[in-house]
Amino acid sequence: MKLTSCRHENELRELMARGQWPDACPPELRAHVSGCRTCGDLVLISEAFQHARVESLAAARPVAPAVLLWRAQLRRRNAAVERISLPLLGAQIFPCAVALFAAAGFAGFEARSGVAWLTWNYWHDWFVQLPQAAVAQWDSLSSGSLAGSAWSWMVLLPALATLLLLGSVAVYFATDKP
Amino acid sequence: MAPTGKRTRMSWELALPDALLQPSPGGAEEAAAGADVCDPAMENEAFAAFYSRSARPLWAYLARSSADPALADDLMQESYVRFLCAAGAPALATDGEAAARLYLFRIATNLLRDYWRRPRAVSIEEIPEEFFAVRGQATQTDAQILLGPALKQMKPRERQMLWLAHAEGYSHREIAKVMGLNTASIRLLLFRARRKIAALLRAHSADDGRKS
Numbered sequence: 001m002k003l004t005s006c007r008h009e010n011e012l013r014e015l016m017a018r019g020q021w022p023d024a025c026p027p028e029l030r031a032h033v034s035g036c037r038t039c040g041d042l043v044l045i046s047e048a049f050q051h052a053r054v055e056s057l058a059a060a061r062p063v064a065p066a067v068l069l070w071r072a073q074l075r076r077r078n079a080a081v082e083r084i085s086l087p088l089l090g091a092q093i094f095p096c097a098v099a100l101f102a103a104a105g106f107a108g109f110e111a112r113s114g115v116a117w118l119t120w121n122y123w124h125d126w127f128v129q130l131p132q133a134a135v136a137q138w139d140s141l142s143s144g145s146l147a148g149s150a151w152s153w154m155v156l157l158p159a160l161a162t163l164l165l166l167g168s169v170a171v172y173f174a175t176d177k178p
Numbered sequence: 179m180a181p182t183g184k185r186t187r188m189s190w191e192l193a194l195p196d197a198l199l200q201p202s203p204g205g206a207e208e209a210a211a212g213a214d215v216c217d218p219a220m221e222n223e224a225f226a227a228f229y230s231r232s233a234r235p236l237w238a239y240l241a242r243s244s245a246d247p248a249l250a251d252d253l254m255q256e257s258y259v260r261f262l263c264a265a266g267a268p269a270l271a272t273d274g275e276a277a278a279r280l281y282l283f284r285i286a287t288n289l290l291r292d293y294w295r296r297p298r299a300v301s302i303e304e305i306p307e308e309f310f311a312v313r314g315q316a317t318q319t320d321a322q323i324l325l326g327p328a329l330k331q332m333k334p335r336e337r338q339m340l341w342l343a344h345a346e347g348y349s350h351r352e353i354a355k356v357m358g359l360n361t362a363s364i365r366l367l368l369f370r371a372r373r374k375i376a377a378l379l380r381a382h383s384a385d386d387g388r389k390s
């Protein structure tokens with residue numbers, strides 16, 4: 001298709017943009033438009049679109065700008081939260097992994113040392129005897145095999161605290177998901 | 179392609195730490211400058227003024243290009259939200275309203291394109307009742323009667339180009355920016371589209387003349 005342009009096209013376009021077509025335009029240009037296909041098309045289309053634009057502008061019902069500002073605010077906040085959620089997850093996983101390694105290392109160390117309370121039989125006996133004499137059993141627990149090593153209490157309590165911490169972290173991960 | 183310019187922060191963004199608001203390394207400079215944070219009320223006011231001047235033309239463009247006023251409502255809101263969230267959006271104070279408006283039309287054009295590309299499976303229950311209501315000729319305006327049928331026969335891209343050129347009065351270069359094409363292509367495509375719609379409008383007018 002050959003691109004044919006008329007030398008009056010720009011002049012005509014400017015007149016229409018200024019609202020001077022057809023009343024305030026030279027008669028010779030009007031005569032030219034009636035005979036020129038390019039200019040005739042331009043006038044026909046521009047008038048139709050300008051008419052449609054006026055009607056569409058009147059039909060538009062835009063919402064309040066505050067609504068859009070609020071939606072944009074929400075979206076940017078969500079994006080910001082998403083951006084920092086990955087480092088936060090890493091910061092949560094790292095101490096958990098360290099705690100797990102420490103707990104595993106401690107358990108392995110204690111097992112190799114032959115501490116009685118790490119064996120199944122010890123706890124089984126303790127639970128069987130617990131209803132009979134709970135207080136006495138507790139005394140035996142505190143003064144019996146554990147008393148064999150001087151630092152056992154110092155290790156046992158942090159180990160229990162670690163388990164509690166890990167348990168709470170596990171509960172958090174299980175319940176925090178949307 | 180998108181104009182780059184410094185973007186002043188909106189009032190609600192002042193509540194967030196700077197680290198959360200900097201999407202790119204370039205943002206660090208902005209944070210360092212710090213001084214270009216405008217009065218938030220003024221900034222919101224500037225947006226409201228820009229919105230009041232550009233919302234209706236944007237809606238008209240979307241409604242005429244998509245032939246779906248409800249879709250135009252949705253896409254218009256989405257366009258503004260994306261405009262407000264975009265890191266590279268031109269700032270009203272520094273880049274001017276014309277650049278902001280071009281950027282906005284470009285967002286809207288991309289949203290329309292995405293919408294047309296998306297596969298659709300609409301259930302009959304999801305279509306509103308009004309959609310099925312028969313609209314009489316009496317409720318249609320002159321422009322709808324004249325331009326509506328002709329626009330329906332045009333391709334979506336042709337409708338967009340024609341609207342931008344003849345309703346919004348954009349130059350070939352500006353249309354190229356909005357549509358993401360080069361200027362030479364726009365010139366040719368627009369020329370073809372103009373010929374096509376002119377023939378359709380003339381044929382429609384001739385039909386009306388014969389009927390009356």
